[in-house]
Amino acid sequence: MGILINNAGFGNRGTFLQVPLAAELDMLKVHVEAVLRLTAAALPGMRERGFGGVVNVASVAAFVPRGTYGATKAWVVSFTQGVARDVAGSGVRLMALCPGFVHTEFHQRAGMGTKNIPAWGWLSADRVVDEAMRDLAHGRAVSVPSKRYKLVVALARALPIGRLGKMSSMAGRKY
Numbered sequence: 001m002g003i004l005i006n007n008a009g010f011g012n013r014g015t016f017l018q019v020p021l022a023a024e025l026d027m028l029k030v031h032v033e034a035v036l037r038l039t040a041a042a043l044p045g046m047r048e049r050g051f052g053g054v055v056n057v058a059s060v061a062a063f064v065p066r067g068t069y070g071a072t073k074a075w076v077v078s079f080t081q082g083v084a085r086d087v088a089g090s091g092v093r094l095m096a097l098c099p100g101f102v103h104t105e106f107h108q109r110a111g112m113g114t115k116n117i118p119a120w121g122w123l124s125a126d127r128v129v130d131e132a133m134r135d136l137a138h139g140r141a142v143s144v145p146s147k148r149y150k151l152v153v154a155l156a157r158a159l160p161i162g163r164l165g166k167m168s169s170m171a172g173r174k175y
């Protein structure tokens with residue numbers, strides 16, 4: 001296998017106490033357990049052949065304290081960075097892809113409104129894929145497509161966690 005892309009994912013509409021526990025547990029299965037199992041299945045063969053890549057699709061939400069979705073994506077980033085270090089020098093690359101808002105069926109399927117998302121916040125799937133492939137070729141362990149979202153992530157990393165959580169829950173009320 002040349003490249004494994006763990007892309008499957010979904011959102012649950014509402015705050016933690018509004019979402020049924022079963023739906024949150026399903027999210028852990030898809031965003032965490034499936035990524036763990038598929039990465040574990042693919043890596044030994046890739047390492048033996050001395051080449052291959054694993055792209056785990058996370059989100060900019062990984063850098064913001066915002067319920068189960070952000071928490072699972074934070075796990076994806078941390079897991080990917082850790083395993084990328086474990087296999088460094090073997091010819092196998094791992095990268096967590098962290099897009100902002102992307103035009104797909106994601107929000108519609110989750111029943112989330114999008115009218116409060118500003119136009120500047122949207123990226124096309126083509127752009128995300130192009131930048132991700134470039135970052136993978138450069139050996140980056142984390143890819144944040146577009147300058148605007150690189151800035152968002154840099155700010156999120158610099159702000160105190162309490163301040164960030166307050167801002168993110170205010171944004172959450174707009175859905």
Ligand SMILES: NC(=O)c1ccc[n+]([C@@H]2O[C@H](COP(=O)([O-])OP(=O)(O)OC[C@H]3O[C@@H](n4cnc5c(N)ncnc54)[C@H](OP(=O)(O)O)[C@@H]3O)[C@@H](O)[C@H]2O)c1
Nearest residue numbers: 007008009010030057058059099100101102104105106109
């Ligand atoms: N769109 C955004 O704004 C955005 C931003 C950041 C990160 N992401 C991440 O990008 C990834 C792709 O999402 P998308 O934006 O392309 O959304 P999408 O258009 O809704 O596609 C979601 C994909 O995930 C699969 N999937 C959903 N729930 C599943 C489940 N329970 N079991 C197995 N497969 C499941 C779907 O398969 P089926 O079609 O077969 O159901 C589909 O291929 C996700 O990991 C998402 O968290 C999206």
